[in-house]
Amino acid sequence: MTPDSGPTESKGQPGIVSAALSGLCPRCGARTLFATPAGLADECASCGLDFLSLERGGRFVGVLTMLLALVLILAALGVDEWLRPPLWASLLFWGPVTVGAVILALRLWKTMWVYHQYEERAE
Numbered sequence: 136m137t138p139d140s141g142p143t144e145s146k147g148q149p150g151i152v153s154a155a156l157s158g159l160c161p162r163c164g165a166r167t168l169f170a171t172p173a174g175l176a177d178e179c180a181s182c183g184l185d186f187l188s189l190e191r192g193g194r195f196v197g198v199l200t201m202l203l204a205l206v207l208i209l210a211a212l213g214v215d216e217w218l219r220p221p222l223w224a225s226l227l228f229w230g231p232v233t234v235g236a237v238i239l240a241l242r243l244w245k246t247m248w249v250y251h252q253y254e255e256r257a258e
C-alpha cells in the first residue's frame with residue numbers, strides 16, 4: 136500500500152508507528168486520523184468512525200507534552216553548558232527539534248490511545 140514500505144517487517148509491533156506517521160483510521164485504514172499535524176480529526180472522513188469519543192483520556196496528553204518539553208529544555212541547557220554555542224544557533228537547532236519531537240510524540244500517543252480504545256470497544 137504505502138510506496139516506501141521497505142523490508143522493515145522485523146519490528147515487534149510494525150503497525151502502530153506507521154499508523155501514527157500516516158494517520159491511519161483504525162477501522163478502514165484511510166489517512167483520516169489527523170486533521171492537523173498533532174490534532175485528531177473529529178471523525179473519519181471515509182468510514183465515519185467517531186475519533187473524538189475514542190480520544191477520551193486526552194488529559195494525559197498535556198502531561199506527556201509538558202514532560203517531553205521539560206526533558207528537551209533540560210537537554211538544551213546541558214548542551215549550552217557543554218559547547219556554549221551562540222544563542223541563535225541554539226534557537227535554530229532546538230526550536231525545530233522541540234516542535235518536531237512534541238508533534239511526533241503527540242501523534243504516537245494519540246494513535247496508540249485511539250487504537251487501544253477502538254480495540255476495547257470492538258469486544
Ligand SMILES: [Zn+2]
Pocket residue numbers: 160161162163164165167179180181182183184
Ligand atoms: Zn475510517
